[in-house]
Amino acid sequence: MNLDEAIRLRDPTRLPSRRDEDWRWTDLRGLLRTLPEPSQPLPTDAIGPGPFDGLAGEVLIVANGSGPEEIRIGEGETRTLVLRHISRGDGAHTSRLRIDVGPSARLTLLESHEGGGAGLSLLGVDLQLGADSACERLVVADMDPDAVAVVELDARLAAGAGLSQTLLTTGARRQRFETRVRHPGQGAQVRLDGVYVLRERRHADLTSSVRHEGPGGRTDQLARGMVDDQARAVFQGRIIVQEGADGTDARMAHNALILSDRAEVDARPELEIYADDVACAHGATVGALDDEVLFYMRQRGLPEGEARSLLVASFLGEVIDRVGSPEAAERMRSWLQARIGAGD
Amino acid sequence: MLSLRNLHARVGEREILKGLSLEVPAGEVHAVMGPNGAGKSTLSYVLTGRPGYEVTEGAAELDGVDLLGLEANERAAQGLFLSFQYPLEIPGVPALTFIRTALNAQRRARGEAEMSAPDFLKRARACAADLRMDFDMLKRPLNVGFSGGEKKRMEVLQMALLSPRFMILDETDSGLDIDALRIVSEGVNALRAPDRSMLVITHYQRLLDYIRPDRVHVLADGRIVASGGPEMALELEREGYDKYARAA
Ligand SMILES: Nc1ncnc2c1ncn2[C@@H]1O[C@H](COP(=O)(O)OP(=O)(O)OP(=O)(O)O)[C@@H](O)[C@H]1O
Ligand SMILES: [Mg+2]
Numbered sequence: 001m002n003l004d005e006a007i008r009l010r011d012p013t014r015l016p017s018r019r020d021e022d023w024r025w026t027d028l029r030g031l032l033r034t035l036p037e038p039s040q041p042l043p044t045d046a047i048g049p050g051p052f053d054g055l056a057g058e059v060l061i062v063a064n065g066s067g068p069e070e071i072r073i074g075e076g077e078t079r080t081l082v083l084r085h086i087s088r089g090d091g092a093h094t095s096r097l098r099i100d101v102g103p104s105a106r107l108t109l110l111e112s113h114e115g116g117g118a119g120l121s122l123l124g125v126d127l128q129l130g131a132d133s134a135c136e137r138l139v140v141a142d143m144d145p146d147a148v149a150v151v152e153l154d155a156r157l158a159a160g161a162g163l164s165q166t167l168l169t170t171g172a173r174r175q176r177f178e179t180r181v182r183h184p185g186q187g188a189q190v191r192l193d194g195v196y197v198l199r200e201r202r203h204a205d206l207t208s209s210v211r212h213e214g215p216g217g218r219t220d221q222l223a224r225g226m227v228d229d230q231a232r233a234v235f236q237g238r239i240i241v242q243e244g245a246d247g248t249d250a251r252m253a254h255n256a257l258i259l260s261d262r263a264e265v266d267a268r269p270e271l272e273i274y275a276d277d278v279a280c281a282h283g284a285t286v287g288a289l290d291d292e293v294l295f296y297m298r299q300r301g302l303p304e305g306e307a308r309s310l311l312v313a314s315f316l317g318e319v320i321d322r323v324g325s326p327e328a329a330e331r332m333r334s335w336l337q338a339r340i341g342a343g344d
Numbered sequence: 345m346l347s348l349r350n351l352h353a354r355v356g357e358r359e360i361l362k363g364l365s366l367e368v369p370a371g372e373v374h375a376v377m378g379p380n381g382a383g384k385s386t387l388s389y390v391l392t393g394r395p396g397y398e399v400t401e402g403a404a405e406l407d408g409v410d411l412l413g414l415e416a417n418e419r420a421a422q423g424l425f426l427s428f429q430y431p432l433e434i435p436g437v438p439a440l441t442f443i444r445t446a447l448n449a450q451r452r453a454r455g456e457a458e459m460s461a462p463d464f465l466k467r468a469r470a471c472a473a474d475l476r477m478d479f480d481m482l483k484r485p486l487n488v489g490f491s492g493g494e495k496k497r498m499e500v501l502q503m504a505l506l507s508p509r510f511m512i513l514d515e516t517d518s519g520l521d522i523d524a525l526r527i528v529s530e531g532v533n534a535l536r537a538p539d540r541s542m543l544v545i546t547h548y549q550r551l552l553d554y555i556r557p558d559r560v561h562v563l564a565d566g567r568i569v570a571s572g573g574p575e576m577a578l579e580l581e582r583e584g585y586d587k588y589a590r591a592a
Contacts (some may be wrong), residue, residue, distance in 0.1 A: 295394050297431040300442070300502065301420035301450035310445065314436030316483075 003028070003122050003150055007092045010035040025234040025266045026176050026205040028148065036119045039064040039091030040341045050084045051140050051335055053109040055327055056221050065093030065121065071284050075102035075130070082110045083125075084102070087117030087147065094122040103130035103158075108325055109137040118146035118173075124155045128250040131160040136164045140335055143172040145202060153179045159186035159214075161295065166323050167194040168332055170339055171202030178207045185214030194223040195319045197339045198231030205234035212245035212275070226312050226340075227263035237282075240268040252282040256342050257315060259287065259308075269279040313340050345541045346510055353390045360386045360418035362566035363402070368510075368559075371538040375552055375577060376545045379585045380508040384545045387563070388512045392418050392426045402578050406510055411592035420502050421453035422510030427499040429517045429545075434486040439498065441498065442466060442486045443505050450506065464505075471504045490521035500531045501532075511542045517551040543585030549581045564588045 001023070006014035016022075017029030041073050044062035050059075056335070058081030060068050064087060087195050089127055109128035112124070129135055135155075149172055155163055161184075168176050181190055196204040212217050219239055227233050235254045256265040269282045288312055316336060324328035346368040360383045368374045378384055378589040389397045393416035404411045411419055421487055436443060448458040459467075472479045475497055485496050496519050504509060510577060513532065517525055530540070532555055552560075552574065560576040561568045562585065569588045570576070 098427075118413050130480070179555075285369050291395065292433075293432045293434060295416060296428065297434065297446070298416040299394075299420055299426055299428075300446035301417050301504065303417050303449060303453075306445070306449060306515060307417075310442075311434070314434075338364055 002329075003034070004094055006035065007094050007120060007122060010092075020203075021160065022207065023234065023317075026174060026203070028174060031148065031174055032120065036090055036092040039049040039087070039089055039117075039119060041066065042086065044090050046132065047084075047086055047151040050082065050114060050143075051112050052082050052168070052328065052331060053080070055110065055331065056080055057108070057110060058253040059084065060187060062095050062097065062123065064088060064091065064117075065095040067095060067096060070098045071100070071106050073099070073101045073105045076104045077102065078106040080108040080110065082114070082123070083180075085111070085123050085151075087119065087121050087143070087149070089117055090119045091117075092120040094124075096124045096126065097343035098126045098128075099279050100128045101130055101133045101135055103133060105130065107133070107135040108134060110328055111137060111139040112141070113141035113143055113149070115142050115144040115147065115153060120148045122150045126155070127156070127163070129157045129163060131158040133158070134158040134162040136166075136324050137166075138323060138325070138332065138334060139141070139165070139167045139169075141169040141175070141177075142165070143170070143175060145173060145200065147172040147175045150176045150178065151190055155180070156182045157184055157188045157190070159184050159188060162189045164191040164324055165193065166319065166332070167206065167211045168218035168336060169194070169196050170202050171196060171198040172199075172223040174203045176207060176234075180208070180212040183210050183212045183217045185212055185248065190217070190219045191322065192212050192219070192221045193315050193319050193322055194225075195336065196225035196227075196233050197316070197336065198225065199228045200231060201229070202231045203234075205236070205239045207236040208235070209238040209240065211250045212239070212241045212250070215244065215246045215248070216276075217245065217248050217304070217309045219248075219250040219252075222243040222319055223254045224256070224316050225265075226259055226316065227258040227265055230262045232262070235265070235267040235269075236271070237268075240279070241273045241275045241278050241280070246277050247277060249279045251280070254284045255315070256286045256313060258286060259289065309341050313337055315323065316340065345408055346543070347388065347403075347405045348442040349403045350352045351387075351390065352400045353386065354398050354400055355386065355396060359400070360566055363511070364563070364567050368541045368560065369542060370429070371536075372558040373536065373542045373544060373555060376543055377547065377560065377577065377580055378588075382563045383516055388514045388543075389546065391419075391512065392424060409514045417449065418453065420451060420508075421450045422511060423475055424502050425506060425508035425511045427503055427511065427513045429514040429518070431487050431495040431499050433488045434489075436485055437486055439486040440465070443468070443502055446502075447506055447545060450490055455559035457515050461546050467505060471501055472506070475501055476527050477501060486588065493521060493524050496520055497524060497528055500528050503533065504531060504539060507535070509540050512545070513542060514545045516544075517546055517548060522535070527556060549577050552577050562588050578586050
């Protein structure tokens with residue numbers, strides 16, 4: 001299984017399938033009998049506004065897979081990058097961007113995945129975080145309902161570095177966000193949060209693995225989402241605490257709201273611990289909105305749809321409360337609000 | 345104002361209201377007393393339109409408007425308010441946000457202009473002060489982690505801010521300490537007006553010392569089995585419901 005090769009060689013037999021343990025709930029092989037033609041180049045001048053427009057930062061565009069391949073943030077620098085992934089048409093494409101964040105540098109990465117394309121894409125970022133540097137990656141994804149997409153982050157932290165991530169997605173025909181982190185411990189900190197709002201027949205998969213390789217690291221993960229209609233969410237969170245990564249503190253929570261009988265949530269939190277003196281906690285809940293609470297709200301005068309939206313917004317909004325950049329957080333909050341209200 | 349005629353209602357397969365009739369004229373406060381399980385809370389849910397409470401016979405009107413044909417939120421917009429026996433917690437939604445959203449939803453439904461945030465805040469501060477509530481409590485998620493008595497106070501605060509026309513208080517006194525009972529009762533009395541009425545469900549005369557009812561009704565086995573003046577509450581306290589339970 002290798003998605004990158006599958007796309008490049010147009011070989012469907014290389015697509016990840018339900019037989020691959022980590023892909024059993026996001027089967028691409030069973031979905032695509034043939035691979036689409038390579039995507040046409042996309043001129044970047046006709047691209048409309050993006051979700052982070054107006055916030056200070058240098059804008060980078062990856063259009064149908066082509067865009068910058070490498071970015072360096074020098075030692076001690078503070079930068080905001082707006083990274084827009086735009087896919088149009090029915091083709092297939094891949095892209096890989098390497099970002100090097102120098103020691104003690106600060107990067108805010110405002111990333112969007114903007115729809116319009118029904119094809120297949122593999123979009124990746126390789127992130128190297130130098131000693132004592134920090135990166136906050138904030139992602140909003142509004143893809144075409146027919147898109148098939150995998151978005152990857154491979155992050156490698158040096159001692160004392162911090163990575164904070166918040167993903168917001170409305171899913172696609174089949175969509176996966178995969179985040180892999182190598183965590184050196186030694187004062188490094190990781191926050192991996194996510195929110196999905198899925199309706200109709202959309203699918204989103206939040207998969208992550210964090211490997212604690214040294215002592216004294218922290219990982220904190222909060223994923224929340226709602227599924228309605230016939231949508232399907234997948235959460236797979238794996239935290240590995242290697243031998244020697246003593247004193248690791250790792251917390252993971254996934255809470256889902258199911259708003260329809262035909263919607264589905266598959267969750268697999270996994271903690272593998274091979275070290276000592278480790279504080280690990282994981283909590284997972286999957287439930288519906290409380291009918292008694294809804295009646296109480298309606299008795300006060302709220303129409304049912306409004307009552308539901310208010311409950312969903314407050315439930316999901318707690319993830320946004322953890323975002324560090326206040327202006328981006330406000331954008332994300334209204335982005336989310338618009339998508340929650342939309343279905344009622 | 346409120347007119348109930350021969351109400352029959354069931355929850356699941358079980359009939360709980362069995363031909364209940366009651367008239368509450370405008371401006372009056374009526375108390376409803378009765379043994380546990382008689383159907384008092386059921387009556388309050390039937391009137392406010394809780395799903396699962398099915399009316400099989402009879403009529404319920406508020407100023408001539410058929411309540412039974414309306415959604416729960418439409419009934420609220422008509423001015424019907426229930427102070428819950430067991431108020432619910434709303435995680436993540438600050439009390440102020442919740443009440444303002446509810447108030448404006450009601451106003452929209454009635455074709456009135458929404459209340460601005462500053463106007464609302466001013467009123468909320470005044471109401472909280474009247475009920476001796478710490479204003480910071482209104483910034484917390486509604487009822488989450490509140491004590492039983494605090495929740496009841498919050499019910500009355502919501503009632504004051506929503507200024508309904510017809511109020512049902514389902515055991516609002518239970519869980520309140522002696523001082524709180526007085527303060528909350530004063531808050532309720534402040535809402536008495538010629539164009540407003542109340543149904544006060546309680547087990548104790550104590551509350552009725554503060555909120556003087558015009559009439560007292562005994563609800564037993566799904567029906568009003570006796571009605572009288574305020575003195576009837578005293579008699580019930582002395583003698584209990586024995587004779588009514590037998591009559592019912
Ligand atoms: N959801 C339900 N399913 C089945 N039975 C119910 C349900 N709700 C209420 N009942 C029953 O209906 C009857 C009336 O209950 P209700 O809560 O109205 O009593 P009440 O008069 O308010 O009592 P209390 O004084 O204890 O508050 C009780 O026997 C109760 O068990
Ligand atoms: Mg009751």
